[in-house]
Amino acid sequence: MKPVLVFDIETIPDVAGFRRINDLPGELSDAEVAELAFQQKRARSGNDFLPLHLQRVVSISCVLRAGDSFKVWSLSEPELGEGEIIQRFFDGIEKFTPQLVSWNGGGFDLPVLHYRAMLHGVAAPRYWDLGDGDYADSRDFKWNNYISRYHTRHLDLMDLLALYNGRANAPLDELAKLLGFPGKLGMDGSKVWEAWQAGQIADIRDYCETDVVNTYLVFNRFRRLRGELSAAEEVAEIDFVKAQLARIEAPHWQEFLAAWG
Numbered sequence: 001m002k003p004v005l006v007f008d009i010e011t012i013p014d015v016a017g018f019r020r021i022n023d024l025p026g027e028l029s030d031a032e033v034a035e036l037a038f039q040q041k042r043a044r045s046g047n048d049f050l051p052l053h054l055q056r057v058v059s060i061s062c063v064l065r066a067g068d069s070f071k072v073w074s075l076s077e078p079e080l081g082e083g084e085i086i087q088r089f090f091d092g093i094e095k096f097t098p099q100l101v102s103w104n105g106g107g108f109d110l111p112v113l114h115y116r117a118m119l120h121g122v123a124a125p126r127y128w129d130l131g132d133g134d135y136a137d138s139r140d141f142k143w144n145n146y147i148s149r150y151h152t153r154h155l156d157l158m159d160l161l162a163l164y165n166g167r168a169n170a171p172l173d174e175l176a177k178l179l180g181f182p183g184k185l186g187m188d189g190s191k192v193w194e195a196w197q198a199g200q201i202a203d204i205r206d207y208c209e210t211d212v213v214n215t216y217l218v219f220n221r222f223r224r225l226r227g228e229l230s231a232a233e234e235v236a237e238i239d240f241v242k243a244q245l246a247r248i249e250a251p252h253w254q255e256f257l258a259a260w261g
Contacts, residue, residue, distance in 0.1 A: 001065075002097075002098065002099050003064060003065065003066035003067075003096045003097075003098040003099065004063075004064070004065045004066070004098055004099045004101060004216075004219070005062055005063070005064050005092065005093070005096065005098035005099065005100055005101070006062065006063040006065075006100075006101040006102070006212045006213075006215050006216045006219065007060060007061065007062050007063075007089070007100065007101075007102055007105065007109065007212060008060070008061050008102065008103070008105075008109065008208050008211045008212045008215065009057050009059065009060050009061075009108075009109045009112060009113065009208070010057075010058055010059040010061075010189070010192050010204050010205075010207070010208045011055035011056055011057055011058065011112060011192070012055075012056050012058055012192060012193050012196045013033075013034040013037055013038075013050055013054065013055070013056065013193060014050075014053075014054045014055060014056040015030045015033045015034055015037075015056075017053075017054055017056070017119075018033055018034075018036075018037045018054055019033055022036075024036075031197060034193065037050055037054065038050070052108065052111045052112045052115060053112075053115040055112045055115075055116075056082060056116070057082050057085055057086060057112060057113065057116050058076065058077045058082070058085075058192075058196065058201070058204065059074050059075070059076040059077070059085070059204055059205050059208045060074065060075045060076075060085055060086070060089050060208075061073070061074040061075075061076075061205065061208035061209040061211065061212045062074070062075075062089075062092070062212060063212045063213060063215075063216045064092075064096070064098070065216070066096065066098070070240065070241060070244040072209055072212065072213060072244075072245075072248075073209075074205045074208060074209055075088050075089060076201070076204075076205045076208075077201060078201065082116060082120060083119075083120030083121070083122060086113055086116055086117050086120060086122050087117075087120070087122045087123070089113070090117070090122060090123070090124035090126075090127055093124065093126050093127050093146075094124070094125070094126045094127075097126060099152075099153065099155065100146060100153065100154040100155065101154075101155050101157060101215060101216070101219050102154070102155070102156050102157070102158075102215065103156070103157050103158045103172045103211075103215045103218070104156065104158045104159070104169075104172075105154065105156045106149055106154070106156040106159050107156070107158075107159065110154070127146050128146075128147070129141040129145060129146075130142065130145050130147065131143070131145070141153075149164070155219075157215065157218060157219060157222060158170065158172070161222070172184075172211065172214060172215065172218070173188070173214075175218060176214040176217065176218055179217070179218060179221055181214055181217045181218070181260065182210070182214065182256050182259040182260045183214060183259075184207070184210065184211065184214075185207070185210055185252070185255055185256060185259060186203075186207070187203065187204070187207040188207075192204055192207075206250070206251075206252035207252075209252065210252060210256050213241070213245070213256070216241070217238070217241065220234050220237050220238070221234065242257060242260070245257055
């Protein structure tokens with residue numbers, strides 16, 4: 001099995017960017033600037049979900065399953081700035097050339113990362129290889145790359161399971177729970193900005209990490225659907241993941257395992 005990298009990002013409004021675009025006075029607080037951005041968006045479309053280029057990345061959480069190892073971790077503020085978070089994520093793709101797996105990564109996570117990577121001058125040659133790169137296996141990327149919606153080097157599970165029909169999309173939380181996995185615990189994406197303002201940065205990171213583990217578990221059920229795993233092999237992988245999480249001394253994993261049963 002090739003290395004599998006499951007990822008998820010958490011974002012907040014790009015207050016500095018919105019200030020720059022709209023030439024706002026410096027005396028406005030970050031909360032006031034964000035509220036102005038939300039009001040503008042609501043006036044245009046009836047909701048306050050900001051455009052993707054105005055989403056600032058504060059955490060990328062990953063599960064890497066490679067060989068006999070299972071690792072879950074986050075690249076997050078305040079330890080790293082946004083540019084370094086994004087560069088390190090793409091450095092991992094450069095190093096491992098993994099199978100990327102996401103839930104709505106094609107619709108949200110990756111476009112956000114594209115815009116923010118350009119803002120910070122990030123380099124990601126392996127990720128952008130379309131068959132014309134300098135790598136020994138570059139030609140293979142013409143037929144299976146990270147960019148194409150219909151290639152599998154990046155597998156957006158939500159998009160694929162819905163057969164690329166937005167009306168058929170399922171929420172990760174609900175599908176995970178239907179399949180017997182814990183689902184989301186105590187937070188969702190709509191609460192991230194509120195949590196950020198309250199200084200709950202660790203809570204944002206922990207929530208993001210549980211999301212990527214849920215996605216990995218759903219991915220394995222999909223692999224069983226495809227015939228890549230037998231029922232016994234999926235059960236063995238579930239037991240393996242539980243054992244690995246139990247070794248991590250962190251309250252959110254204890255809560256996650258308790259919810260799993």
